[in-house]
Amino acid sequence: MARVSQEHLDARRRQILDGATRCFARSGFHAASMQDVLREIGLSPGAVYRYFGSKDELITAIAAEVFADVRAAFEAAAEQSPPPPPDELLAQVVGQVIEVRDGLRVGGRAAFPGLVLQVWAETLRDERLAGLLQQGYADMRGAWARLVGEYRAAGLMSDDVPADHVARTMIAVAQGFIAQQALFGPAPTEVVRDGLRALMTMGQRPVA
Template identity: 40%
Template sequence: MPKVTQQHMDARRKQILDAARRCFLRDGFHSTSMQDLFAEAQLSAGAVYRYFTSKDEMILAIAEDNMRDVLDITLAVAANQQGRSMGEVMAELLDVIRVKSVEEDVAGLAVLVWGEAMRNRSLAQGMDHFMGRIRANLTTLVREHQENGGLPVDVSAEAIASTMLSVLPGYILQVALLDPAVVAEVPDAVRALWPGPAAGGR
């Protein structure tokens, strides 16, 4: 039997998750059966179960994929700010969400995942883990901006990071439910609200 390459396994995993996204967006999590997923992916039950043992695993994998780009940006910026303001960092995160929503309806899936996380403990724990890592990266950035005079120092870095992180769900909800024109200028507004040290120094 020929050896299955990692590239083949990655492509098959993507095929399954893409099919799951389409099903979940069309019918919701609970109305989608495993048989629906097999048919949408055009794969046998065995082929799907080789990668995911349940719908819950697929939901968590999709949620993690959705969050990973946002996490990667905060990791990269935390390692090397390149002189960017907090507003620019937040605007970049919003731009990623917008682009991925156009390509994969990430915003719509995020809203479904939030609702599911209210009843699914493992999903809630996974979301808490990712959000915690993003919050930690933003906290590091906030501290550096506080030291540079770009953000107030009479409020904790953790509180400011949590406040900035609160922008993301509100933006995602609007992208999912409203006309794109409604939120088109939000990234620019975020840049203006949190300028760099030169514009917003002590």
């Protein structure tokens, strides 16, 4: 009997995750049954259960990927040298998070923001997912605190506020805009860029 290559195994696992992600993005983690997932993927139960023993295992795997995608977007932005100003940087992060699964669409629009929101909610009931989220958040705060250090070294930001406070605020802006995309529909990343730019000019010049 011919051995199945690792490439084939990886491709099948990817097929299962992508199909389950589409199903959950459309119907929600708990409203979608395993039968719904199987119909979406187009595989037999045995083929799926070879990789994932339950729906909860599928949810955990998808959530871990979502955390990794969001974390990668934040860390990639923070590693730029010299870093762009916060308004440009936050727009980059939001854009990358939304576009990271550009093929994941429900009703013709990007479904990834809604999936992110579902995953965040799932951490309230799943301690393992909560631990993954806490670790990823801590890593992002560290990366962005280092970014604040670069702003200060360049003379662009004062040092009278703790770097972690700035980092948490920058992360909160990006998270909030992702939540808006999920709850109220798509909006261009220029919205968050221009809004931050306007806020950053307060006190710099008199208002006409």
